[in-house]
Amino acid sequence: MKTLKLALLGGALSMSAMGASAETFRWASNTDPQTMDPHAVNSAPVLSFLNNVYEGLVRRGQGMSIEPSLATSWAPLEGENGWRFTLREGVTFQDGAAFTSEDVMFSYQRASNEAADVRSWFAPVSDVRVVNDFTIDFVTTAPNPLFPDSIANFMILDKGWAEANDASLPARDAENFATMNVNGTGPFTLVSRDPGVRTTLSSNANWWDEASHNVSEAVFTPIGNSATGLAALLSGEVDFIQPIPLQDIAQVEGRDGFKVLEGEETRVIMFGFGHEHEALLYSADVKDANPFADPRVRLAAAHALDLASIDRVLFRGKIETASQLVPAGISGFSEANQDRPAFDPERAKALLAEAGYPDGFSFGLKCPNDRYINDEALCRAAASMFAAVGLNAELSTGPVRDYWPQLRADDFDMYLLGWSPGTFDMEHPIRFLLHSQDNDKKLGSWNFGGYSNARVDELLPQIQQEIDPSARQALVDEVVAITQEELAYIPLYTQPLIWAAKDNVDLTQRADNFFMLRWVTVN
């Protein structure tokens, strides 16, 4: 397996172009950020956009690693669990106010409030203490080696500004000042905002870090229709667009002056099962049993899938097959468990016969049709491959706004899911997808099928608290081995990331699909 392509295409070049003349840069994406408030909505369009304006204590570099941002260093607390952050001195917000630990404290209180959608990041935090103007302690309930990584998108607001403008809490019902206005420390500042139409940023001359971009003004337009977006790029009205559909790659590559940027997103696409269901819901022939409760049947389903054909026909050779719930390159990836069930219809049939279903059976397969690249086509292809071994999938697809409620209501026999680890660590999918459902402890919240293994549940807190990397990896390896053995999910592939830009634009395609203006150079 090739390692994750982190697409550092533009990174190296952008350095050489420093000092080039200031440029206006126009870009488009398919979703407008819902708000300018960094704590109100925990969604990729918002966090990606606002990372240009606001900053966190730490930030992610071009290769996704954590690096100093508003904190210059951090170290575990002595004598108790948690982390001490040493803050950068001399940083000012865009309105000129000085950045201190009080702002971090205020932002913590704001972001962990009930009105904030990002509060889950602070679930492990029991206390926050301001030590002095440039030192702050985050105390956690248990050792938490991953805490700095988990708050890379925790953005710091100016306390004085938020309080003066009545925006001490994120807007939950009605808008407030922070919904439409910003005051961050980041490389860009907001000039104007017309939601759903146009948002304009300009370069922050007082940014503390050395700017490696040459963008003086950046104009963002959401373009929902992908054909319109492509036309906007090809006509030269935008310099860059994310994402473009697979079928448009040839269009862009076939024209002079444009380029396609390809990489692997960290999102793994998988099939999940109704593990805890007593019986199939959508079967014509098996009424009072749930064949998928038998690991042999799940393995048979995995052996039925011909991913090479799916890659060739549906994805033009752009996907990487997946063996586990994170792609290679993500911390915690289990090198020891890199095999996935091969395409082997004969073995699938044998397994089904062994499990007591020599003639197969029918079941319901649910898939979204607007969430992942080619999701509906994938499910159609998979359904015909299942049928070839006797697993007759009755496919039903729907928009994602309708899909999650169905999954949450246990209304499926088998379903499609994609997962991108928010912390870029294997612990994330273990916590959300593999741990038993436990709403009180906020664990297993996306484990729709109710997969449950006592040993996995036992290992998760150990993984969360283990500081020694190799001991931790051994724990993760055990979880991956167990869930592969039991086939909790069928991991399929990592989703490709496809952006397009004019030839004269250098930029960095980060694997989390975030687009950072500070790495853009217009030549």
Added chain:
Amino acid sequence: MVYFILKRMVQSVFVMLAVAFLAFSLFRFVGDPITQMTGVETSVKDQERLREELGLNDPFIYQFTRFTGDLLKGDFGFSYRTRQPVAKMIASRIPATLELGVVALIISLLVGIPAGVYTALKPRGVLTQTILMTTLVGVSIPTFVIGIMLIFIFGVQLGWLPTFGRGGTVQIGGWESSLFSVDGWRALLLPAITLGVYQLTLTMRLVRAEMTEVMRSDYIRFAMARGVPTASLHYRHALANTMVPVITIIGLQFGGVIAFSIVTESVFQWPGMGLLFLESIRFVDIPVMGVYLVVIAFFFVLVNLVVDLLYVAIDPRLRIKDVS
């Protein structure tokens, strides 16, 4: 006359209530707003709390009465997606949709009526056959295909016109207008043509059919026999009588143009109400969807009223009846 208008206004309130009721009963099938409002990491408990706070667990009738009650008080609520006031969001999108609709209508009339007259007067001409064939093709292709074709020809290949958005707009009072700058018109042209094609064909065929009919009628024959000059015959006597049914149909269609500009707005990323509605469906933004549908219902009622009034203005016989 005042009584007539008042009566229509009262009727419109009931129409809007009915639309709101229908819309509201459908919203439950659109999806779950909470999963669209929160991130993947948000706990199930926090989602439930939010659902409770927004009143989404309340019975349907209760939610509906609360919505209409707030509407009657002038409180349009806040968007689930952007948290902005819905009234402000919709108001800011009205100019774009109206200007697009009106310009599309004007294009369809300016081209459709002369073409209709010409094809009626010269039914066997080569040009007539060409026009009829072209418009038939135009009306058979779906709007979004026409839009994409125009974009690729004039935007991408020729590079003459912008491919998306409104271009340069001018702020006049609270009204953001495309009509007062060259850039604005350049951006308006393609979407207006796309939206107007169907109207144009309809207008042309209607004028042609009516005109053919009128030209065969007795009073035209008598006028011809009396030696009334051809131009006066065609345009003063025949065309005026053709226009009565045409205005009715075109007027009623205009409501549809506003309502169904959704497709055109989506193809051209035209920031009107239709685009806002589409975004709102994606995010299950119930307050915006509800108010949008009520506003569209209001437009329909208003357009019908205007058509009725125009009818009176254009046909003297109706005025006499009104006086008696």
